[in-house]
Amino acid sequence: MLVGYARTSTLEQKAGFDSQREALEAVGCNRVWEEQRSSVGPREALSEAISFCREGDIFVVTKLDRLARSVRHLGEIVEELEHKGVDLKVLDLGLDTTRATGKLMLNVLGSVAQFEREMMLERQKEGIAKAKREGKYKGRMPTAMAKSSQAEELLRRGLTKRQVAKELSISERSVHRIVERTKQTRPS
Known part of the structure; x- marks a missing residue:
């Protein structure tokens, strides 16, 4: 079975997402997992796709950078796939680990x-x-500090720090920093 995985980092990369999906479907992927996540964060769809794979399956991605963030990370993924008896295919490189040259090329390209x-x-x-x-x-x-007067006003109205953060689309930690800065600048 061909198992596909597509990833983009941001919502703005919709065209890239669509082209990955089309390429994976064109080569005959029976199942395709998709997610819009940064490569450094947790990627649930990647974990699910790898877990879904069974011995003899081929895991397919359009590009190497859609799969791994570093050579080490690539090695971990390849090791997990090999342990399950699953091969890897990277479409844009014509890389296929069902052959020895494909395995060599994978290591060279990753480096x-x-x-x-x-x-x-x-x-x-x-x-x-x-x-x-x-x-x-x-x-x-400093986007959060630019909103400090708004944050202070919302806090005066009785909103919690969590509510202020959500309302202003800033982190809760930023609200805490605004409160601390206000305490320091307020005359005693």
């Missing part, structure tokens, strides 16, 4: 992908450092 990601992060750090030196880097906009 290259991790190297590429680490290089990108290194360039990003260098760019941020340069922008800071030139006084151009301002960092992330």
